[in-house]
Amino acid sequence: MNGSKNIKKWRINWDGLDATLEIIWLLLLIILPTFFLPFIFSPFQTEKIFIFILFLCLLYGIWLFKIFFKPKPLLPSPDNRQKNRRPIQDLAPGILLIFFLFLSSYFSDNFSLSFEGSFLRSMGLFFWLLCFLFFVFLYFNLKTKKQVERINWAIVISTFLVSAYGILQFFNISGSFIFSTDQMAGRVYSTIGQPNFLASWLLLTLPFVVWQFFHAKTIRINFIQKIFCVLTLLFSLFTLWTTQSRGGIIGIIMGSLFFSFLFCWRTNKKIFYTLLIFLGIVAILLLVSHYAHLLPARFEIDNLKTAAELRFFIWDKAWALIQDRPFLGYGPDMQFFPMMTQYSPIMGVLESIRVVYLDRAHNIALDQLLFGGVFGFLSFLYLLGSAFWRGLKAIKIDTEKYYFFLICLMTGAVSYLASLQFSFFEIVDLAYLWAYLAILYKWKKLAD
16 A cells, blocks of 8 residues: 555656756757867867767656656557658658768778767767767657747857857957967857857858747747847857858858748749849948958958868869778768878978868768768768758748748758858757757647
8 A cells, every 4th residue: 555655656747857858958959059168178079079968868868768657658659650651751861871871980990980989070970879869859859849949049049158259259358268269360269169160050050040030929029039139140140250261151142042042932932033132232242341351361362262272172182082982981080091191291381371181071072972982971961851851841831930930940051061061060060950850850740
């Protein structure tokens, strides 16, 4: 009798656990880009992986507890399979990518290093597995579009914090936790650790701030929240400019074109004239900035020409290595070793001038081919393409409130991927990208 009473006394509040899970994943999205340790601060912060692992362990610990002990099953029942597609069909692209990356890692020259990743970059197979686990968790635990709106708020908050720190850094406000821009030639890098990485991450998050601001009425935010959104938008745009990232500017242009195309396609407006007006505005702004000497030195013609020559030099070397191992590549985070075989004295001069190192191809397509081969590259395209196809179908039929959100989400991904044609993946932005993909894959099944 006492045993049964104790069992009743310790009844678990399953709804409370669901709320706890949501709080944890929202905190993860806020803390991951903002957290750093001053005494080990570096452009490739390994402490962020510690945070990622810690939060994933908490999420999976609680979720697995629910799966094994909650009376009602979490996973879709056989009766719902006729209404909704089976989860395995949505997870297949991600599983395929991880499978080919595993093969690339297994057949690499050093499986242990390829699995764990280098100390500075930390982009081995292990981190790709972490991102996929995050994707799987969100896929099975996102239930409503209200949850996605709260994810949007978490992203807006993290954008504000990172941008505000960047502004403090730009104005050289001293303090024990404020790092000078001197080591990056005056370019802001905030809590992300490197200007180009910061620009790419801001491209991912900026469209969410735009959606939060322009849909203030439909999502019922108060005056203070509106002011917060305006400040976040202004702060993030200013911080993006202070990164002086050329890839970031290209990302903005490509993202704006993509946004214009999708918006006109959804609202049946004339796309040609919209794009023409946009390109005209961009051309005028660039010409005025050039002749008024408003552009940083990095955007001067001579510097752009030198940067382009360096990129083409690196891409040529990377392409030659891809042809040697075309199918499975060299393994995740193993580009350094084959790229070093292409090292020449001229690279030493270029590195000292441009601070660009020959351990990556500095182009996401070439990098994917280098460490994953053709199979890894095609499976990654399949993962992205399937997500975008789902997003496009949802945009065509969704309500005004949510189709605009999907356009903003996909615009962020396109802007980010466009900027990576001159850079490569980093811890924070890759984790965010997998979260975006989870939302797109699950969107059709989310309740209003």
